[in-house]
Amino acid sequence: MQGSAQPVLLLRGIRKTYPGVVAVDDVDLELFPGEIHALVGENGAGKSTLASIAFGEVRPDRGTVEARGAVGLVHQHFELAGRLRVWENVLLGREPRRGWRIDAAAAHAHVVALAERNGLAIDPDAFVDELPVGIQQRVELLRELDREPAILLLDEPTAALAPAEIASFFATITALAERGTAIMIVTHKLAEVMAYAHRVSVMRHGAIVERTLAAQTSGEQLARAMVGGDLPPVAARAATTHAPCLRVADLYGGDDERAVRGLTFEVRAGEIVGIAGVEGNGQSALADALAGVIPYRGTVERPPHARIGIIPQDRLAEALVPNWSIVENAMLGRQHRARSRRGMLVDRVHAREDARQIVERYDVRTPSLDATVKHLSGGNQQKVVVGRALIDAPSLIVAYNPTRGIDVGASALVQSRLMQARNEGAAVLLISFELDEILSLADRILVMYRGAIVGTFERDAVERAQIGRLMAGIA
Amino acid sequence: MTLAITLIVLTLIKATPIVYAALGGVISERSGVINIGLEGMMVAGAFFAVIVSYATGSPVPGLMAGIAAGAAFGYILALAATRFKVDQIVAGTGINLICTGGAAYGLVLLFNQPGASVQVHALGSDYWILVLLAFALAAALHVVLYRTPWGLRVRACGENPFAVTSAGLNPLLLRTYAVVLSGALAGLGGAFLSIGELNLYSEGMTAGRGFIALAAVIFGRWTPLGATGAALVFGLFEALQFVLEGRIAWLPPSAMSALPYVAALIALAGITGRVRPPKADGVPY
Amino acid sequence: GLRHPGPRPGQLTLGMVTDVGGLGDRSFNDSAYRGLLRARAKLGAYIQVLQSRSAADYEPNLSALTNLHFQMIYAIGFLMSLDLDQIAKEHPHQHYAIIDAVVPDPNVVSVTFREQDGSFLAGALAAMMSKTHHIAFLGGQDIPLLRKFEAGYTAGAREIDPNIRVDVKYVGSFDDVASGQELANVLFDSGADIVYTAAGKAGLGAIDAVKSRDTDYVIGVDSNQDALAPGRILTSMVKKVDVAVFDVGRAIQRGKPLTGHLVLGLKDGAIGLTDFKYTRKAIGPARLARLELIRRAIVSGKIDPPDTRAKLATFKPVAL
Amino acid sequence: MKRALSMLSGPLGAILLVVVLMSLAMVVAGTSPIDGFSALFLGALGGRNELGETLVATTSLLFPALGITLAFRAGLFNIGAEGQLLMGGLFAGAAGAAIALPPAIEITLLLLLGAVGGGIWGGIAGWMKARFGASEIIATLMLNFVAAFLALDLVSGPLKGPVASGAETAWLAPQYWLPTLLPHTRLSIGLVIALAIAVVLQFVFTRTVFGYDLRAAGEAPEAARRSGIDLRRLTWLSLALSGAIAGVGGAVIVTGELHRFNTQLSPGYGFTAIAVALVGDLNPLWVCVAAFGFGILEAGGLAMQASAQVPKDAIHLIEGLIILVLAARRYVAARTEVA
């Protein structure tokens, strides 16, 4: 479709280095009106950096950016004004006016219509910071969709969307492209690429190593191009004994909208229990109650001295100290454990040793162990969080979207590690919005809807369609 | 005049300079810049109002000069916080020192006497207009912040300047305007002290009112009306102290002076729930 | 050591340490400084002033001047009395002077004033002038020194009008001008028509307050403040710290240093009221004559104005 | 040009800029800058006595600055060091005048009491924050005023020394004075104590689990909470410790310089110390350097006012300029790196 059209975005010889890394290495890229261009690659390959350069947010060391028309960017770690309402965020800078004042009614109506048109349900009057991460993602998307830029850059826009939402999201994107918008989308979900993209560029170590038409490649081919080889196999499921580990009964807690309402379930040692559900059905409340950071009613029982490894949902806000090094972050949450201290002192030898192990085992791409975490790519930050949660061989693991933002290769690695932990006798509670992930890992699947469990499936009796219906509250 | 009327009048007068400075604090912090320099900007306003009133023989240019001086230091803070990315608290502290030190020096340079200026033409009874204006401005600022596009953008800036960039606006410019306005308001508050309430500049005359205003901002939860209410409460306690002075024999004299502050502490403990500043308050962009 | 132009050989050298009020206090620090300036003009003295920012500065400031061998070192204000006592004992050959306090060392001349004398006159005048039989006193801080003003003033008023109401308030500070003004307004609004201020810079607020009032008066203090609001300042109770400072310096120059405790009052001309430049008409000859009678009675010792609240309680008006 | 810029970006360049600005101000005032600055530096460093005074000011600034550093690192904005210093001084002064123990024991006790006084004052604010969620900014600010009035009432009444003329306690007997560090100056071993606290603080921050928790809470409170740190406990503890350090400073002034408690023992050290802590980048060791720099200004400023007719508070002008220029220097440095 680009045919004879002129590119609207032209990147020439772009290079960007950070201390110790070449983030983008001599990249040429052009975007044509009406195309959906997928940019894929490993964590830390330089995708976000390239998108920021194209947007004009980051200045390249070298090279030129030519854009014909406005550029919009949906950030990987989105940029919203938390304590403003949804509509205020969406319409910021283009507020409908009545005289010198904002026409709030018109704004509200505008956002409702916009959301409906794009199949992204949202309450325009909600305060953004009270929304779960996935829904915040929609706000950022809507803001860009409403601005209708000639060039739209999307950095992992679907990382926090449910499958059904992804379909409607791409319907929107496709329609936009048909109206002439040039779209570049960064994603780790290769299925999306195959289904919706026209062209694909694969990045590795800052350079574009492959350019192809989506029609001429396959998911496996792409994955190999990204990783530079075959995907590591996920560890096999081994037989385990099922001693009781975590017991939750009649759990109530969380704020009204997204509370848990009378949850009862059990996770036994040596099994992975998957919580399937659409975001906003009480999963955060469940995870927070288990982490002990919100008040709750009901019973949460676990073995007295159980070591718990937690992977929270929001890596930057809840799991990491962004200004600290990997070494210091590797201890967070473990700093009171015997291994991390010598009396009142920090055990610096073990801290460094553990950090090194995390970096090695999870393939964290970083110039050094002392690199500041906020300078790591999103996926690599996630790997640090996952690695830290699993390093002490915990007997109970609560993992909330553990592979969010992680590339295909590393995802397989993380899933493999979870499986190994299970095989070695850990009880794993896996809360994930990726049904595929749950289906491949879980021994038992609980479907959560409106704060309660509405269905339970053993691994050998899974009915995918039925789960989908339960998740949507239809069955 | 009855005691009650005295008390009301005194409360309004005492609250006015704090209201001005607190409104300045609200607008600045809402844009994401912590304005520790309010005290210094009040000093600058008070000092230059006197200088210009002295030079021109008329208080109105003095008032303008006070506002301009506050705005100028607001601009310096804005420049430091936006362009030079100086830590805002450092910059504000520096401005406080520069203003108090500069005024002390200026007194010697201009009047050849340390401590206090000569007496100059003041607003006289017209200063009531400034009292009323303070409260009108509070209402106006409330409307501006919550009902106009500019207000929304400023608030967004204080929440997340990057969101503002993503929306195609320039957060640095927004912050600069907000902080300059903040300084102008603080300067007006200072000018009210020196040529409204009084008719001279005297060292230490702001007596920490800029910091009290900062407290009022927090008490008022970063809203113009809230901050004004808090300023009124501080004004009330200051006034109470005057009215009660000498009437309650069993209280030691300085316990009376401590009254506003103790009351503030008790009120503070009584306010339930955490008060949360704007998310990007103090965060450089 | 410090390098500065320094005194010429044989030049009279006078050093002064202010208290935390510092120069610009419109009170005894400024007044003492005027005395020093006069000594420079009239006696050709080399002078140096060190200001103190905190109580911890008194001792080093006094030591600094001591090490520089100033011929006379003035400690201005009672706050420094203990620091001075200590240093004076260590340097028995160095001459010192202190204002407003008594330091009993042989090499220190202590100068105190009978503020109650002048305050008594001020109180008497206020009582004669008051139309509401209600006057007031506005002090800086409630400390013994200020109670001398308060007691003398109240007694003087009772001398004229035994049933007069005298309200007493303290600002709590010597430099909060705004508070001084508000308190003066409170006093005026409650019916007092004359306010005597003894509050340093804070008193300037009271002077400001009286400007917009046509029938009320303020009485100033320490220096002649009459011109600050012509016609609205009845008079000022002048305390001639500058004269004392100058005299102490001149005595040194003449080789006859003063020592011991000088108590300066009305009869020494170190305390008194101003010349009523702007208010003479309003007061009128009859009241001035009566005031003069009282003045003579104090000078002659017939009236002994009280200097504490206790003495005030037992004070009996003397029928003249 | 680039060379010139990078020269300017050093701390020396920053100071040069301030000197130029100040010289202009002096010329306007009709004073020769040479006289003014030589008075400043000779007054601060020109001799043993001058150096002593500079270090005395350094010491007085260092305690509250280190206290502030601790609180700021925990994410707590303590602007109440002035009040904490005063309460520390009050505790030490009141006890010192009343108790008679063997000197070494008594002096140690007085310093500890200073820590207790300041610690209580900081702890109140910390407790209010932990218990009610009260803003520590307001609480510490208000407590400054309350401390000043409380101290004034106490030393005007019950604690007033028998021969004291102003608002102060009785004098400490000479055997209870903090030993002198530099003979023939007022410099006491308080300086050594302050430096020791700085070293300990640096060690706590970098090497202990408590320091780790404290920094985590300061950097990322939500992540810290989820890592199992009891934020409430940490809040009151940090503010109490912060106040205690400032309080020792008050006790050092009382036992080392003033030898009695007086309500005017500090010319605002607690506020200047905020600038010291920030200029020192909240790093205890750099804070020591910053305190020395400010000590020079404080002591030299006093000398400057003596020779030139410069008011005592004008030194704040220089301090403020230096703070701004030093802070902006980082930006210039970053820019020249890019260019």
Ligand SMILES: Nc1ncnc2c1ncn2[C@@H]1O[C@H](COP(=O)(O)OP(=O)(O)OP(=O)(O)O)[C@@H](O)[C@H]1O
């Ligand atoms: N501000 C920065 N400072 C230092 N290094 C940085 C900075 N931003 C990115 N990097 C480095 O640049 C490289 C590319 O990062 P980038 O975020 O572009 O990766 P990415 O392809 O988007 O990865 P992911 O899939 O994990 O999001 C990484 O090695 C990262 O550590």
Ligand SMILES: Nc1ncnc2c1ncn2[C@@H]1O[C@H](COP(=O)(O)OP(=O)(O)OP(=O)(O)O)[C@@H](O)[C@H]1O
């Ligand atoms: N403020 C919101 N704006 C837009 N979508 C939302 C919002 N809150 C939740 N949703 C989405 O709406 C759907 C239902 O979520 P919701 O929070 O309403 O579930 P619930 O808690 O089970 O229902 P309820 O809140 O009515 O009890 C989910 O897809 C969720 O992601």
Ligand SMILES: [Mg+2]
């Ligand atoms: Mg990325």
Ligand SMILES: [Mg+2]
């Ligand atoms: Mg819900």
